[in-house]
Amino acid sequence: MASVDMRVYDEIEALEAILIEDLAVKHDDGVPIIETVVHPSTGDQIDLQYVCVTLVVKLTPDYPESSPEVFLKNSRGLDDSLLSDIDLKIKEKLDRHVGNPIVFELIEIVREYLTKWNLPSGQCVICLHGFVKGDVFIKTPCYHHFHSNCLAKHLINSEKYYMEEYEKLPNWQRAQSLPYQQTCPVCRCAISFDVKTLEEAPPPIESINAPPFRLTAELKALQARMSAMLARQVERGGVVGSGDDGPPLLTISTAADNEEPRSSTSGAQRETNSDRVVPSTSTDNTPDQPYRGPYRGFNRRAKPGRRGRGAAR
Ligand SMILES: [Zn+2]
Ligand SMILES: [Zn+2]
Known part of the structure; x- marks a missing residue:
């Protein structure tokens, strides 16, 4: 620990003075790891920050004489190409400034990028249209973006x-269930918006200007590929509720019931299935086998017969 350069403590002290609570410093084997969430510069208007990213700077034991390791994580509203641009810029900076305290300048590089690209990039996950000038959209506290109108509908x-x-639900479960809570459609963080206000926003501009739907050759080819894939999955028993219905939804069987279906194919399959489920102590397959409960032919999630039918082929 004593080997850490004095300049490191000076630098961290200066950063703490500037960033105050936005800075977290951990230590790994005495070597500091600096973490800070970087936002675009929007003055006092926090509402206008649409993007952010966490910058992690892991100092080396002989920093600043060697470059620290730098990562970006938990990015919000930034696409991958922008993140790799920032990464590249950081690497250039590190290469040119070995020997000097650098953390504050790294933060500034990231902030500059975020300020320039302070618009949600990517799509609204609800309508899959992008964000364009004139759209009315909203940022959740978890930094996810949606057209206001889309979020209202959601x-x-x-x-x-x-x-x-x-x-x-039966009454006893109603009494226990939690009241309805709005959640972010992306990360399920609790959110709280006035739906009426959101609903007054116009629908996304791209949805208005989108050309009418047309079945192109490309779409037809995709359709053909998808239906071939579906046919294959149906054939392998991977699709529940399509064609072959599988075992009935709830099968309550008694010893007497066991007599008949055993001769048919599906009866034999079900037998194989339940043999695997029943503990090895009851290996006896005679017709007067004891009642095994209602869940024969079910996997544990109570979906009818998927495992059984798949395994039989
Ligand atoms: Zn939308
Ligand atoms: Zn979210």
């Missing part, structure tokens, strides 16, 4: 779905 539907599921 929240209305997710509440409706919650209520539908709630109605199906």
